[in-house]
Amino acid sequence: MSAPNKSYDPVEVEALKAEVIDRAREDALAAIAAADSLDALREVKAAHSGDRSPLALANREIGALPPKARAESGKRVGQARGAVSKALAARQEQLEEERDERVLVEEAVDVSLPYDRVRPGARHPLTTLMDRIEDIFTAMGYEVAEGPELEADWFNFDALNIGPDHPARTTQDTFFVRPPGGGEVGPDDAGLVLRTHTSPVQIRSLLDREPPVYVVCPGRVFRTDELDATHTPVFHQVELLAVDEGLTMADLKGTLDHMVRSLFGEGMETRLRPDHFPFTEPSAEMDMVCYVCRGASVGNPDRPCRTCSSEGWIELGGCGMVNPRVLTACGVDPERYSGFAFGFGIERLLMFRHNVEDMRDMVEGDVRFTRPFGMEI
Known part of the structure; x- marks a missing residue:
């Protein structure tokens, strides 16, 4: 029986080619350098360092290589991913510093300004x-x-000895909401007035x-x-x-x-x-x-x-x-x-x-x- 030929490498994976890995790394570094805000950097991180990024997909293909080829490809992919992670951390630190400096300027409070520029009101x-x-x-x-x-006119008039013919009960003086129904018998039979x-x-x-x-x-x-x-x-x-x-x-x-x-x-x-x-x-x-x-x-x-x-x-x-x-x-x-x-x-x-x-x-x-x-x- 013959032994396995470990020097023979019949597998060639496109995603693990050196030029493909180098291009994915360069694209990631360029996108990181171009990110001008933390929100933009988060999008770049997802695109070039996330689970669906080119380097992450290439890392998954390493298992398809024979043992001899895995070490070299794994080293190449690991170095590329490490460079991208390092660039992401450095760019994030830089953008956070810029944000903090901007906040200090935009949200600065001048404590020397007069505190009572808005004059207080008063109770009526x-x-x-x-x-x-x-x-x-x-x-x-x-x-x-x-x-x-809003009062029953029995309370407003009748109980106060103001009879039905009193001038104060005419619309000349009173806002009637509901006309009276005979209010003499009590509040339940009265109209409503303001x-x-x-x-x-x-x-x-x-x-x-x-x-x-x-x-x-x-x-x-x-x-x-x-x-x-x-x-x-x-x-x-x-x-x-x-x-x-x-x-x-x-x-x-x-x-x-x-x-x-x-x-x-x-x-x-x-x-x-x-x-x-x-x-x-x-x-x-x-x-x-x-x-x-x-x-x-x-x-x-x-x-x-x-x-x-x-x-x-x-x-x-x-x-x-x-x-x-x-x-x-x-x-x-x-x-x-x-x-x-x-x-x-x-x-x-x-x-x-x-x-x-x-x-x-x-x-x-x-x-x-x-x-x-x-x-x-």
Whole structure:
């Protein structure tokens, strides 16, 4: 028997030819050198060093060679793959350095620049003033109460002793969402309106609570007014309700005096003038002494006051003792309990307190109006 002829090499693999390996290596090195970003380099790596690259495919063909030819081809392919891997690592390091240098330049922060180039905004003065008023009354033991802006007209009118024929129930003053179906029998049979005052919150408070009841009711209200310097169809009110045994007009007057002095300073006085409101009896208009001239302009042509027109007093809002019919509608015994209520517009109070001449400035959203008030009033 003859021995195997190990010197005979009948296999010639195209992918393992020296010129093919050298060309694949040169193509890979050229592509690596041309890569101008890390993303481009990743694509080059996949094409020239990945599992489907020419050198990787050539490496798989080595097993098809006879033993004598494997060593030489394996060395040639290994040197080529090693050169490509080394070039890839060097190019990646170079591109990462360039990226880091570019980031330092593009994302640099100049800490010497002023930090307050964007001027801060401010809370709206109406919000801050309402918070201030709430603080005054919560310090006296009152509770802040809120209610829906879309209200049944039974709460908005009937429960407040405002009958079906009252002028306030016409579309001249009220935004009706759903016409009433007879509201006299109760809230379930009533229409829907955008509330014209925050008094419905007082009704809801009496229905939800057992006397004594002490609540302050801030909120947004709606009336069909034109927007001008002194009117707006959407404005804010604060109303107060106190129901307890033995309350009188003297308690109302003392509460009003305390509120005015807390808002405008010591020495401020109030006065009550007879008036009529369906939900209070007796009723009054509350005036406060002019906070500018303190009454010194009255009868004094040498010291005219534009704020109060030299009358010495400024009208602030309506008030009075709660009408017994309102207490009865809410299930409160008018023979045992009495109460007082008052309300005023926040926009009007802001105009008085800070000499704002045009109510439209409060609703246009111009930061030049709100910023001077800052965060506090």
